[in-house]
Amino acid sequence: MTTLAIEAHSLGKHYKEATALSDLSLQVEPQQIYALLGPNGAGKTTTLSILTTLLPPSSGTARVAGFDVVQQAHEVRRRIGVTFQEIVLDRDLTGRQVLDIHGQLYRLGKAERTRQISELVALVQLEDAIDRGVKTYSGGMKRRLELARGLMTKPEILFLDEPTQGLDPQNRAGIWDYIRTLNREHNLTVLLTTHYMEEAEALAHRVGIIDHGTMVAEGTPAGLVASIGTELIRMQGSGDTAHFINTITTLPFVLRVDQDQQQGAIQIYVDNSTRRLLDVVQMAGSNGMRVDDISIARPTLGDAFLHYTGRGLRDS
Ligand SMILES: Nc1ncnc2c1ncn2[C@@H]1O[C@H](COP(=O)(O)OP(=O)(O)OP(=O)(O)O)[C@@H](O)[C@H]1O
Numbered sequence: 516m517t518t519l520a521i522e523a524h525s526l527g528k529h530y531k532e533a534t535a536l537s538d539l540s541l542q543v544e545p546q547q548i549y550a551l552l553g554p555n556g557a558g559k560t561t562t563l564s565i566l567t568t569l570l571p572p573s574s575g576t577a578r579v580a581g582f583d584v585v586q587q588a589h590e591v592r593r594r595i596g597v598t599f600q601e602i603v604l605d606r607d608l609t610g611r612q613v614l615d616i617h618g619q620l621y622r623l624g625k626a627e628r629t630r631q632i633s634e635l636v637a638l639v640q641l642e643d644a645i646d647r648g649v650k651t652y653s654g655g656m657k658r659r660l661e662l663a664r665g666l667m668t669k670p671e672i673l674f675l676d677e678p679t680q681g682l683d684p685q686n687r688a689g690i691w692d693y694i695r696t697l698n699r700e701h702n703l704t705v706l707l708t709t710h711y712m713e714e715a716e717a718l719a720h721r722v723g724i725i726d727h728g729t730m731v732a733e734g735t736p737a738g739l740v741a742s743i744g745t746e747l748i749r750m751q752g753s754g755d756t757a758h759f760i761n762t763i764t765t766l767p768f769v770l771r772v773d774q775d776q777q778q779g780a781i782q783i784y785v786d787n788s789t790r791r792l793l794d795v796v797q798m799a800g801s802n803g804m805r806v807d808d809i810s811i812a813r814p815t816l817g818d819a820f821l822h823y824t825g826r827g828l829r830d831s
């Protein structure tokens with residue numbers, strides 16, 4: 516039996532005013548990319564803080580790289596890298612100084628630090644900027660530097676709290692590439708938190724949906740989508756849309772109907788999309804709707820999220 520990279524059992528974190536985590540369990544296999552996906556205040560940062568030994572749990576236990584995060588915090592710290600949700604770079608330093616000081620903090624020798632810095636700077640493509648002050652960096656460059664800093668100590672397991680928060684799509688895709696490379700070529704286990712649906716879908720081997728301090732669903736992205744037992748017919752049409760939606764909602768095989776605010780497409784969630792396509796077209800015809808376009812579409816992780824949490828994920 517191989518040791519799990521990360522395992523948490525019934526973690527709780529209670530404050531006087533609030534419960535941040537109520538009963539959270541999770542398991543991450545070595546060399547997996549695991550995404551904790553959840554809305555603001557779900558308990559993602561709290562979970563990460565406990566797993567990285569920065570915060571003691573009120574209840575439950577967790578092991579990282581086989582070591583207990585409370586009893587053997589030192590052993591855990593030697594094997595992990597962390598980047599935080601808030602950027603915490605000293606603006607008066609150059610990028611190189613940030614990395615070097617971090618290496619010194621972890622007692623890496625001079626030669627080792629130099630070797631690590633040149634390798635990591637190449638990985639995150641900061642060669643041109645590494646000797647400039649961090650205050651001249653863009654948001655994307657700061658995130659890349661933070662990623663490099665988290666990697667200075669050659670961790671086995673990397674914890675990333677919202678690694679692309681606030682980045683534009685291009686910078687976000689860049690960070691995703693580095694994370695994939697680290698996972699594939701350096702066998703790194705990655706636990707990241709995100710409230711971006713696309714991030715979990717693009718990166719993660721497994722996803723845990725977390726809400727109100729507990730895990731509400733868990734699996735591969737495709738598995739989570741399949742587990743909701745829903746297929747999707749997407750229709751573009753004109754006519755009395757409201758009446759059509761009301762009518763079709765009453766059919767037993769229709770699980771939910773909603774309308775895309777921007778494009779006006781009607782999304783009809785059904786038990787079996789190929790079998791129900793003709794019924795939907797006929798219903799439209801007999802309810803005065805003109806069908807301009809109709810297609811079978813696949814539900815997304817966003818649909819699974821809505822199913823399990825009962826609400827959409829604010830993209831803020
Ligand atoms: N030190 C604290 N004292 C009191 N309540 C706290 C404390 N830290 C966190 N909480 C509460 O616990 C809950 C979970 O917080 P947490 O930061 O883990 O959420 P999150 O999922 O990381 O959210 P976000 O997406 O906004 O980063 C929130 O309701 C938060 O207000």
Ligand SMILES: [Mg+2]
Nearest residue numbers: 559560561600
């Ligand atoms: Mg957070």
